[in-house]
Amino acid sequence: MLCQRCGKRQATVFFSKTVGNETTQAHLCEVCAQEQSQAYGGLNPLAFNPFAALSDFLNSFMNWNEGAITEVNSGRAGSVAVDPQAQCPYCGYQLSTFRQNGRLGCTKCYEAFKGMLDPLIASIHGNVRHVEEVGEEGGKSESERVMAKSPENPSAKELRKKIEEAIKAEKYEEAARLRDEVKKLEK
Amino acid sequence: MFEELLTSTDDWFLKSGPSCEVVVSSRLRLARNLEGEKFPHHANAVEQRKAVEEVKAAIAGLSDAGNLKFVRLNEISSLDRQLLTEHQVISAEHAASLGERAVAYDPKDGLSLLINEEDHLRLQIFRSGLNLREAFRYLTRLDHALGEKLHYAKDPRLGYLTACPTNLGVALRASVMLHLPALVYTNRAAQVFQGVTQVGLTVRGLQGETTQVASAFFQISNQSSMGKRGVDIVDHVDRTARQLVEVELQTQNAIFQQEGVKLQDRICRALGTLRNAKIITLQEALDGLSALRVGVERKILSGIDLPKLNSLLILIQPAHLAKIAARELNAEQEAMERARILGLYLKPAEAA
Numbered sequence: 001m002l003c004q005r006c007g008k009r010q011a012t013v014f015f016s017k018t019v020g021n022e023t024t025q026a027h028l029c030e031v032c033a034q035e036q037s038q039a040y041g042g043l044n045p046l047a048f049n050p051f052a053a054l055s056d057f058l059n060s061f062m063n064w065n066e067g068a069i070t071e072v073n074s075g076r077a078g079s080v081a082v083d084p085q086a087q088c089p090y091c092g093y094q095l096s097t098f099r100q101n102g103r104l105g106c107t108k109c110y111e112a113f114k115g116m117l118d119p120l121i122a123s124i125h126g127n128v129r130h131v132e133e134v135g136e137e138g139g140k141s142e143s144e145r146v147m148a149k150s151p152e153n154p155s156a157k158e159l160r161k162k163i164e165e166a167i168k169a170e171k172y173e174e175a176a177r178l179r180d181e182v183k184k185l186e187k
Numbered sequence: 188m189f190e191e192l193l194t195s196t197d198d199w200f201l202k203s204g205p206s207c208e209v210v211v212s213s214r215l216r217l218a219r220n221l222e223g224e225k226f227p228h229h230a231n232a233v234e235q236r237k238a239v240e241e242v243k244a245a246i247a248g249l250s251d252a253g254n255l256k257f258v259r260l261n262e263i264s265s266l267d268r269q270l271l272t273e274h275q276v277i278s279a280e281h282a283a284s285l286g287e288r289a290v291a292y293d294p295k296d297g298l299s300l301l302i303n304e305e306d307h308l309r310l311q312i313f314r315s316g317l318n319l320r321e322a323f324r325y326l327t328r329l330d331h332a333l334g335e336k337l338h339y340a341k342d343p344r345l346g347y348l349t350a351c352p353t354n355l356g357v358a359l360r361a362s363v364m365l366h367l368p369a370l371v372y373t374n375r376a377a378q379v380f381q382g383v384t385q386v387g388l389t390v391r392g393l394q395g396e397t398t399q400v401a402s403a404f405f406q407i408s409n410q411s412s413m414g415k416r417g418v419d420i421v422d423h424v425d426r427t428a429r430q431l432v433e434v435e436l437q438t439q440n441a442i443f444q445q446e447g448v449k450l451q452d453r454i455c456r457a458l459g460t461l462r463n464a465k466i467i468t469l470q471e472a473l474d475g476l477s478a479l480r481v482g483v484e485r486k487i488l489s490g491i492d493l494p495k496l497n498s499l500l501i502l503i504q505p506a507h508l509a510k511i512a513a514r515e516l517n518a519e520q521e522a523m524e525r526a527r528i529l530g531l532y533l534k535p536a537e538a539a
Contacts, residue, residue, distance in 0.1 A: 091225050103305070105229040107220055107340035107348040121345065121352050121413075128414025130346030130356050133327070173433060176206070 088112040156185045188267050192274050192294065193502070193510055199297030200275075200497040204316020207493050208484040209432040211364040211404065211500075213314045214275075215322050215421070217330055218306040218349045218358040222340040226350035227288070227303040235287035235303055242302045245336035246291050249329070255291040255300070269506035275313055277301060298329075305350050306358075308333070315497070317428055319361055323421045346413060356413030361421050363428040368403040368481050369438035376405075379434060383407055388427055402470075402477040407431070443485065454482035455538045462533040466522045472503050472529060479536070490535040499532055 003009045086095045089112055093105025104110065110117060159182045166175040192198075200212065220226065221241065225234055239259070246252055260268055260281065268282040276292045281304040288303035297313030310330055314322045340348040347358040354360075370376040380390045391406045407427060409420045443450060457478035461467070467475075480496055482488035501507060508524040509516050516524060 090223075091229060093225075093229055101228070102353075103226060103228055103350045104352070106225040107223060110342065110345060110348055117352060121355060124353055125356065125411045125413035129344050130342070131414055131416050133357060133416050133418070173436060177429070180205070 086113065086116075156182050159185070188263060189270055190510065192270065193507065195294060198294045198498070199313050200315055200501065201494045202315045203492070203494055204314055204318050206429070206432050207316035209365055209367070209435050210317040210428060211315075211366055211497060213317055213319045213322055214360075214362045214364070215312050215319065215326050216360045216362075217310040217326060218347065218354050219308040219310070219330070219333070219337070220340045220348055220350070221307045222338040224307065224340075227286070227305070227307060228284070228350065230286075232287060238307045239287050239289050239302050242300070242308050242333075242337065243289065243291070245333050246300055248336055249332055252291075254293045254296065255298070256293070257289065257291045259287070259289045261285075261287055266506055266509060270510055273501060273504035273506050275299075275501075278304060280304060306354075308337070315494070317363060317425065317432070319363065319421045319425045319428075323361075323417060327417065353410075354412065356411065356415065357417045357420070359412045359417045359420055360408050361424040362406050362408035363424060364404060364406045365428065365431055365435070366404055366477065366480055367431065367435045368477050369435055369442055371403040373438055373442060375438065376403075379431065380405075383427060383431070386423070386427060387411070388424065402473040404473070404477070439481070439485070450481075451487050451538075454478045454487050458482065458488060458533065458536055458538065461529045462536065463530065464526045466519065467526045467529065468522055469503060469505070469525070472525055473500070475529075476500060476503075479533075486539060488536055489539040490537050491533065495532065499529065502528055502532075 087093065088105050088109045090108035091106035093109055095113060095116065098104055098109075098113075104113070159178050163175050163178045163182070166172070166178060195201075204210070204213075221238060224230070224238060227235060227238065230238065243257065246255065246257070249255075258271075260271075260277065265282075268277070271277045271290070271292075272279050272282045274294065275297075276294065276299050277290050278301065281288060281290070281301055284304070286303065288301075290299055290301050292299040297315075299309075299311045301309040301311060310326055310333070312322045312326050342348055346356040347354075349355055349358050367376060367379075370379055383390055387410055388407050389410050391408070407424065409424055412420055415423075457475040461472065461475040461479065464471075476496055476499055479488060479491070480493065483491060483493055483496065502511070503525045505516075505521055508521050508528065511528065512520070512524050
């Protein structure tokens with residue numbers, strides 16, 4: 001199905017607007033849906049409660065599937081639901097299947113269903129981008145970097161002394177922790 | 188097939204690792220997919236086969252490929268698949284799914300390369316005790332080597348593209364299996380787990396994903412791996428696990444000070460039951476082994492060690508018992524075989 005607004009792109013978003021008693025509905029492409037949603041205060045209409053668990057997301061997908069429209073963001077004038085008939089042009093996967101099993105059809109589905117998936121992904125992971133690993137072996141962790149920078153960072157020699165003291169005091173857990181720190185320093 | 192898994196003496200879980208008095212094992216898993224291909228659950232047999240062959244060829248080119256055993260899961264019996272699941276070589280989902288799927292594994296190294304599980308390739312590594320950092324360096328090296336041969340699907344914004352959007356980003360899950368009997372005994376586990384959840388980690392029961400919480404064995408792992416580097420995820424899980432170790436040991440010290448004899452009694456009775464029972468369920472055996480772990484760790488018991496108890500956790504599972512008995516077992520026969528194995532392994536154990 002093509003977008004009812006621009007008539008050019010594949011419609012992947014089902015848009016519904018309720019003003020008073022009058023409801024208007026439209027199948028839109030991702031671009032048009034984004035533009036339409038900005039008319040409602042720029043809020044992304046697909047953004048749910050970011051703290052809910054994944055099962056809640058998938059359940060809300062199920063709800064969308066059952067009725068034509070379910071108010072996703074209650075208390076708002078407009079709500080948007082996703083067209084369950086939308087298909088990935090690369091692998092033929094249907095969004096309705098994703099709603100059932102939480103899995104996509106191919107690596108290109110992320111591109112095909114971008115408009116619907118992006119808010120979902122932001123809800124699961126927070127509003128963040130992927131961060132590259134650094135270095136062949138994954139690099140140093142945040143705490144290791146902090147430790148290396150800190151001027152009061154104790155030397156391996158001092159730590160060894162502390163280990164001996166901890167062992168004498170039978171604080172073996174503390175000794176084990178210190179030993180790990182020495183190992184880290186020596187790397 | 189796979190009889191060697193029943194008698195091996197150098198599997199990863201037979202080694203003792205850091206903090207092994209509380210931490211049973213550490214596990215890391217990376218999810219990778221082939222660019223432009225259908226995910227395994229949506230692919231047809233030909234497409235699945237193609238993914239298996241492509242990944243298999245890449246694995247064959249690894250420098251340590253010689254230690255890896257390659258098995259096509261659709262060509263072995265369901266009992267053997269269950270055995271591999273219990274042995275932590277494959278996941279329950281991998282064992283149960285249909286179609287062309289395979290694994291390349293090395294139990295000594297705790298390494299499994301799962302082909303066509305939920306994703307085209309999952310790299311999984313186990314370590315005894317709390318050992319995520321070393322495991323991460325090892326797995327990252329392996330991932331880089333395979334990434335040079337395979338065209339991983341990756342998006343600059345979303346990271347590695349995975350069948351389920353929950354795994355995006357660096358697509359890493361870092362888990363630690365902990366034994367927390369004192370927290371359970373003092374009814375503090377729920378409260379402590381609430382704290383673990385608040386720092387963005389998940390708590391699960393003994394065998395991960397779907398099973399119920401069994402005895403005092405719990406697994407903590409990261410929920411999301413997007414917007415973070417793997418090394419920081421590992422660091423976060425590792426630090427949380429260390430805190431749990433500390434809280435558990437403190438609680439143990441406190442309860443042993445207050446009611447030491449009562450707890451010793453429980454541990455020694457558990458030894459008596461596990462060593463002398465003739466019929467025993469998996470749940471009762473796990474509860475008993477939980478008590479024995481405390482006994483060994485606090486030097487109340489001698490003649491057995493933690494690696495041996497680790498191996499019992501695996502050997503008393505249904506498919507292992509059927510393999511040991513070399514025949515199919517009904518529920519009662521299985522419970523009898525379990526009691527026999529426990530009796531055999533615990534013979535040298537005694538109250539110190």
